[in-house]
Amino acid sequence: MPNLLAVPFSFSQSSLQDYSDCQRRFELRHIQQLHWPAEETAPALENEKRQQEGQFFHRLAQQALIGLPLDKLSPLASGEHLSRWWLNFSQAFFPITEKSLSGARLLMETSLSMPLGGHRLVAKFDLLAIHGNKITIYDWKTYHKRPKNEWMKVRLQTRVYPFLVASAAAHLNGGQPLAPEQVEMVYWYTDFPAEPAIFAYTKSQFERDQADLATLVERISNQQEFPLTRDEQKCAFCAYRSYCSRGQQAGHWQDAEVEAEAENAIEINFEQINEIEF
Ligand code: SF4
Numbered sequence: 324m325p326n327l328l329a330v331p332f333s334f335s336q337s338s339l340q341d342y343s344d345c346q347r348r349f350e351l352r353h354i355q356q357l358h359w360p361a362e363e364t365a366p367a368l369e370n371e372k373r374q375q376e377g378q379f380f381h382r383l384a385q386q387a388l389i390g391l392p393l394d395k396l397s398p399l400a401s402g403e404h405l406s407r408w409w410l411n412f413s414q415a416f417f418p419i420t421e422k423s424l425s426g427a428r429l430l431m432e433t434s435l436s437m438p439l440g441g442h443r444l445v446a447k448f449d450l451l452a453i454h455g456n457k458i459t460i461y462d463w464k465t466y467h468k469r470p471k472n473e474w475m476k477v478r479l480q481t482r483v484y485p486f487l488v489a490s491a492a493a494h495l496n497g498g499q500p501l502a503p504e505q506v507e508m509v510y511w512y513t514d515f516p517a518e519p520a521i522f523a524y525t526k527s528q529f530e531r532d533q534a535d536l537a538t539l540v541e542r543i544s545n546q547q548e549f550p551l552t553r554d555e556q557k558c559a560f561c562a563y564r565s566y567c568s569r570g571q572q573a574g575h576w577q578d579a580e581v582e583a584e585a586e587n588a589i590e591i592n593f594e595q596i597n598e599i600e601f
Contacts, residue, residue, distance in 0.1 A: 326547055327354050331442045334540055336480040342543060343479060344557050350549035351563050359562050376405040377465040380513060381449065384412055384463060385431045388450060393417065408465060408513035415516035420452075420461075427454030430495075435487045440540040446487050453495055460484050460508045469515040476522060484508055485524040486532040503529035 332353075342349035351357045383396050383405075393413045400409030430451040436443050450461040462480070475481055485506050492501035503524045510520040551567055552558070558569035565571055 326545065328544060331438075332544075333436070333443045333445045334439065334536075334543075335445050335447075336478075336483040339483065339536075339539065340479040342539070345552035345554075345561070346546075346549040347551040347567065348557075348561060348563060349543070351566070354549075357563075357566070359566050372402075373404055373465065373467075376402045376408070380405055380408050380412070380465060381463060383409060384449070387413070387417060388429055388431055404465070411513055411516040416511055424452050424454055424459075427452045429453075435491050437487060437490055440537050440544065442540055442544065444483065444487060444536065444540075446484055448484065448488075451488065451495065456501065457505045457507070458488055458492060458495060458501065460488055460506070462508070462510050463513060464510050465513045467514060469512050469518055470520075472520050472522075475510060475520050481508060481522055482528075482532045483536070485522070486529060486536065489524060489529050502526065 338349060338353045341352055351359070379402070380400075383400060387393055387396055397409065397413065400406050430448070430453070432447065432449065433451055434445060434447045436445045438444075448460055449463050452459045452461065462484070485503070485508050488495070489501070489503040489506045492506065493499060503526050506524045508522045508524065512518060512520075551569070555569060558564050558567065561567075561569070563569075
């Protein structure tokens with residue numbers, strides 16, 4: 324069967340993570356674009372509620388960062404989880420970050436795109452803060468369990484985001500180049516406000532990511548077969564379970580290795596995003 328990957332294809336951390344978790348999932352979701360109606364986690368309603376509140380949290384955080392007063396936004400933060408996340412954001416993240424980022428140029432909900440192996444590598448960022456001689460990438464996570472840093476470190480997002488920002492650093496920094504060491508990635512957990520995960524970036528990581536991502540994209544481009552994962556635990560939280568005959572029952576959302584993220588809940592259409600190309 325020929326590889327029907329669109330050319331150019333927009334590879335994101337999310338599609339690459341799908342490939343890394345299960346090649347068949349990548350094929351079904353991103354090549355065949357098969358929308359299979361199974362729930363990814365159960366109970367579906369609780370999961371859906373968290374996702375909606377997560378999306379709304381992202382919007383509120385963005386509005387706070389563009390300067391809307393917190394007391395005007397706070398009444399909008401109603402909802403079981405959202406009210407807690409917002410309290411943490413407005414009492415912990417915002418005052419500290421407002422001070423540390425004083426004078427920084429803030430780019431919210433910004434996308435970057437770069438060519439890679441005849442395709443594109445794309446990402447959408449919650450917040451990029453360009454300050455002094457540094458760029459900090461912030462990403463909000465509404466996980467109910469704080470993941471270990473070792474686990475986050477190997478996620479494709481922790482590689483793709485700093486790589487793209489380091490590649491675009493001069494463009495973002497008014498023409499002045501920055502070394503990969505001047506890029507850092509911060510995951511801020513809405514339920515664990517005092518425990519962000521901070522990852523520094525280095526030249527050697529940049530070179531490793533450049534080589535690995537190019538190899539991965541080339542491999543996917545030339546691949547004919549996309550096998551099902553052998554790790555059937557991945558199937559418990561996958562929408563294609565019944566399609567793949569890997570069970571009917573969705574795993575409980577509290578047991579999911581990572582919850583469906585707000586930005587992934589809505590399919591991001593990178594073709595329609597007004598992104599910065601460099
Ligand atoms: S159900 Fe399992 S094998 Fe099928 S796409 Fe999902 S993770 Fe892969």
